[in-house]
Amino acid sequence: MTELTPLQNLWLTETVRLREEHAGPLDDLEANRLARAAGGDLPGRIQRRALWLAERDGLTSALKHWLQGARLALLLMVLLACVTGAGMAFSTLGDGTRAVNIFWALGTLLGVNLILLLSWLFGLLFAGEHGAALGRLWLWLSEKFARDAKAAQLPPALLVLLQRHKLNRWAIGTLVNGLWLLIMLSALSMLVLMMAARRYDFIWESTLFGADFFSALTDALAVIPNALGLSAPRVDMIRVTLDTDYNRELVRQSWAIWLVGAVLIYGVLPRLALMLFCRWRWKRGRDRLRLDLNLPGYAQLRERLMPTSERLGITDPEPAQLHRVESTVGEHASDGALLVAIELDDQHLWPPTLPKNVSNAGILDSRESRNKLLEQLSRFPPARLAIACDPRRSPDRGSLALIAELARNAAATRVWLLQAPPGQGLDAERLGDWHIALQQLELPFADCAPLNWLEHGHD
Incomplete structure (x- = not known):
């Protein structure tokens, strides 16, 4: 993120507040999570959340x-x-x-x-x-x-x-x-x-x-x-x-x-x-400029950014369009390799045999498992992340948004489009939709296991 002056930080924070005041709350799940992970007092977390949203939305x-x-x-x-x-x-x-x-x-x-x-x-x-x-x-x-x-x-x-x-x-x-x-x-x-x-x-x-x-x-x-x-x-x-x-x-x-x-x-x-x-x-x-925490737009963020307890079961609406994936993790700040799968059924044998230096993050099939992994990645980002997806499912906005959010928390990411189980075939049109969506996210993908890349960092 571009280095800004304190006045410009407050300026962008006020701009985001006014946008939400007039147009309603923004899609801020990832912004809130990153602000919580960074720690600090409430004004600092509000600014970090606003700056992330401003960077994402082009402000x-x-x-x-x-x-x-x-x-x-x-x-x-x-x-x-x-x-x-x-x-x-x-x-x-x-x-x-x-x-x-x-x-x-x-x-x-x-x-x-x-x-x-x-x-x-x-x-x-x-x-x-x-x-x-x-x-x-x-x-x-x-x-x-x-x-x-x-x-x-x-x-x-x-x-x-x-x-x-x-x-x-x-x-x-x-x-x-x-x-x-x-x-x-x-x-x-x-x-x-x-x-x-x-x-x-x-x-x-x-x-x-x-x-x-x-x-x-x-x-x-x-x-x-x-x-x-x-x-x-x-x-x-x-x-x-x-x-x-x-x-x-x-x-x-x-x-x-x-x-x-x-x-x-x-x-x-x-x-x-x-x-x-x-x-x-x-x-x-x-x-002497400071945030006025008594403003309605800031007061309602207290529980989301400094929660007294974890709140479950609340899902914000999906964004109208996906945003380009740009990793926020530097190479020197990451370490290790990780394999994770998204919403796999029992017909897939999981996990595959993994090299010793590759960790298995399991299957993300609930909001709790997703948030738990994202919190872990924000503290310990991997150098290489492989995301396994079942291309028999439609590439809906929720799955693509999760892939993008996972990719932003790793130094390098690849998507593994799994083969269909024996006796079943893949819908060519649906597979093409996956290819188009992943190309828009600018993420590399393949239909074979990237285990060698996970272990050594190259193919």
């Missing part, structure tokens, strides 16, 4: 596709943020043929950013959900880029998980402030680049306000830049900015430094501080 691969789509969506939004910031700077300064209204330029570069910043802070304090539109846009783009139908189940589960622990505001805050930080950095970089490549004249114009108002405004905005060593236009410069006989070079440089400092201090630094704060709160909350 783990869907999560990988969704994460790839999420990265592409984030990259697209980053590029758009950079282009937006550069466009803001270009529209503010123009091509240098006309003088730049310094206060109009400042409002263009900082106005929208400050309004949305205050709006986000207000929503964070009083609503907790402001900025969700940008988060929904990212989720929508992620789903489109993932192009996996099963990935559609993942975003709702993530939102439910984060909202339950109130982490969605910090995740969205990191995204929103991070994108605005890129916009302001892009605008600042383009601003400096354009000023370095072209000569711009700065003016102030107003019908309602005079030089005294702009002097006061400039002084107020220059308090922090002055404290950091950035110069600002003096009062006399502001008053004579429109005078063409004044030292234009000195005025031009003073306004340029003041504009760059204002964008840096009032545009970039607040977004940087808020992004880092949201990121810190997000990581802190993420590390």
Whole structure:
């Protein structure tokens, strides 16, 4: 199973819970057995069960596709943020043929950013959900880029998980402030680049306000830049900015430094501080995420995963289709050889004469014998397993599911299709059904006893 982060484990566990809540219980006999065999506390067993089901049903691969789509969506939004910031700077300064209204330029570069910043802070304090539109846009783009139908189940589960622990505001805050930080950095970089490549004249114009108002405004905005060593236009410069006989070079440089400092201090630094704060709160909350065992979907698993006694006689419905057999046992974790038969009648002489190093697991003809062997195999998986079947019986879903479950608990498996007893023949059509079913399971099969393979590991 692919190595996942703790958050992704919880995410998949929540996805499985929501699936079962809306569509009913899944076929989880093997998942429950493996979770019980692994041991540990109840949250650990619930996660192991959910991760096994997610791997079987394709949710783990869907999560990988969704994460790839999420990265592409984030990259697209980053590029758009950079282009937006550069466009803001270009529209503010123009091509240098006309003088730049310094206060109009400042409002263009900082106005929208400050309004949305205050709006986000207000929503964070009083609503907790402001900025969700940008988060929904990212989720929508992620789903489109993932192009996996099963990935559609993942975003709702993530939102439910984060909202339950109130982490969605910090995740969205990191995204929103991070994108605005890129916009302001892009605008600042383009601003400096354009000023370095072209000569711009700065003016102030107003019908309602005079030089005294702009002097006061400039002084107020220059308090922090002055404290950091950035110069600002003096009062006399502001008053004579429109005078063409004044030292234009000195005025031009003073306004340029003041504009760059204002964008840096009032545009970039607040977004940087808020992004880092949201990121810190997000990581802190993420590390504290735990399963809520009081949820109905988890509470009902307690008896199945940590039973006080063995419950018999309950059979879950068979799955609609069989899943591909992939052994979960490594070669170094297995040992020995084992022969087992499924539902043989008295007409077969059983067991055959076996080599000394091959064990006989008997005939599985009841739920108790099946569960007993599966529990044994989960603790002591064999290196080689041969499963004997009577091809006179129909290859029903129950028998094939049992074969697949046995095969997943052995390093290597072969199916032995027994010959018919003397005086009886095999139905060619039924035998063909067995061949097709075992080929779908990708298990090797033969009509002769694989005793040499069981003893030596080769034919």
